Amino acid sequence: MRKRVFSGARPTARQHIGNLLGAINNYVKLQQEYDCIYCIVDIHALTTLQETDKIQGYINDLALDWLASGIDPQKSIVFIQSHVPEVTELHTYLSMVTPLSWLLRVPTFKEKAKAHPDNVNYGLVGYPVLMASDIVLYKAEAVPVGEDQLPHLELTREIARRFNALFGETFPEPEAKLTNFPLIPSLNSSGKMSKSEEGSAIDIANTAEETRARIMTAITDPARKLRKDKGHPEVCNIYTLHKYFTPSEVEEIGKECREAGIGCVDCKKLLAKNMNESLAAIREKRLKLAAKPDYIKELLNDGAARARVIARETIKEVKQKMGLL
Ligand code: SF4
Numbered sequence: 001m002r003k004r005v006f007s008g009a010r011p012t013a014r015q016h017i018g019n020l021l022g023a024i025n026n027y028v029k030l031q032q033e034y035d036c037i038y039c040i041v042d043i044h045a046l047t048t049l050q051e052t053d054k055i056q057g058y059i060n061d062l063a064l065d066w067l068a069s070g071i072d073p074q075k076s077i078v079f080i081q082s083h084v085p086e087v088t089e090l091h092t093y094l095s096m097v098t099p100l101s102w103l104l105r106v107p108t109f110k111e112k113a114k115a116h117p118d119n120v121n122y123g124l125v126g127y128p129v130l131m132a133s134d135i136v137l138y139k140a141e142a143v144p145v146g147e148d149q150l151p152h153l154e155l156t157r158e159i160a161r162r163f164n165a166l167f168g169e170t171f172p173e174p175e176a177k178l179t180n181f182p183l184i185p186s187l188n189s190s191g192k193m194s195k196s197e198e199g200s201a202i203d204i205a206n207t208a209e210e211t212r213a214r215i216m217t218a219i220t221d222p223a224r225k226l227r228k229d230k231g232h233p234e235v236c237n238i239y240t241l242h243k244y245f246t247p248s249e250v251e252e253i254g255k256e257c258r259e260a261g262i263g264c265v266d267c268k269k270l271l272a273k274n275m276n277e278s279l280a281a282i283r284e285k286r287l288k289l290a291a292k293p294d295y296i297k298e299l300l301n302d303g304a305a306r307a308r309v310i311a312r313e314t315i316k317e318v319k320q321k322m323g324l325l
Contacts, residue, residue, distance in 0.1 A: 079303030
């Protein structure tokens with residue numbers, strides 16, 4: 001019996017190369033060893049997404065990015081969260097066993113409430129309960145997470161444990177499948193690549209020309225003002241990206257940079273060429289899939305139908321145990 005893995009992503013923007021090198025490539029690998037369920041969590045997106053008329057476009061983009069990158073709907077269940085309404089039903093049941101104090105201490109809730117004091121909605125407080133429902137509805141045994149997401153998963157485990165203690169063994173406590181997500185730098189700041197920061201990211205769906213243009217305007221070592229100045233590759237985001245896209249030459253690039261043997265323009269051109277070559281097959285597949293919207297829709301409907309078979313069983317069991325049947 002293969003273990004079941006669950007993971008989800010919010011459809012709030014197109015996926016960028018940081019997402020690809022971190023989460024998506026990991027999803028693709030996990031398919032070899034686990035029964036994977038990958039969910040486009042559109043209800044979660046509503047907690048912060050104000051322009052809901054864009055959500056269908058983002059859902060389509062996320063599905064295309066995943067499928068083009070190698071998530072295989074024959075091996076994994078790929079679906080849209082709201083297409084399996086049992087998740088909201090379970091969310092209600094689990095909210096009855098989750099103390100409010102657990103939710104108010106969640107660091108991301110505190111951060112979001114501070115950042116948007118005028119929009120601290122009930123959904124934002126209950127976000128971890130919905131997340132727990134996503135995972136335990138499918139009785140997932142493992143969840144791929146980065147270190148920063150461990151507190152969220154711990155809360156899911158606590159909620160599952162509490163339900164089991166009150167109503168009898170029902171849910172496995174999902175284990176963290178700790179994943180070392182590489183830190184892919186932003187193109188225009190010292191932070192990590194981000195969908196919300198303008199000019200920071202290169203999307204999987206960008207064309208080769210868009211990729212090149214964005215790389216050519218990216219910041220480099222701020223101390224290297226002239227071609228003859230010696231550089232410091234360790235502080236340069238272009239150099240960090242070479243580690244992923246030009247691995248066999250990265251030592252040489254670092255040496256050349258330090259000795260001013262290579263200029264930033266040539267260094268960036270090399271990165272753009274290698275990045276475009278590495279993404280070419282994914283982009284070509286994405287274009288082909290984008291031309292078949294009915295096929296994508298069918299595929300997501302099929303995923304939801306498969307997910308729903310599991311979800312209905314779990315809800316039946318939960319209702320029985322809670323005395324509702
Ligand atoms: S030569 Fe390359 S690594 Fe060195 S500062 Fe310029 S872009 Fe960065």
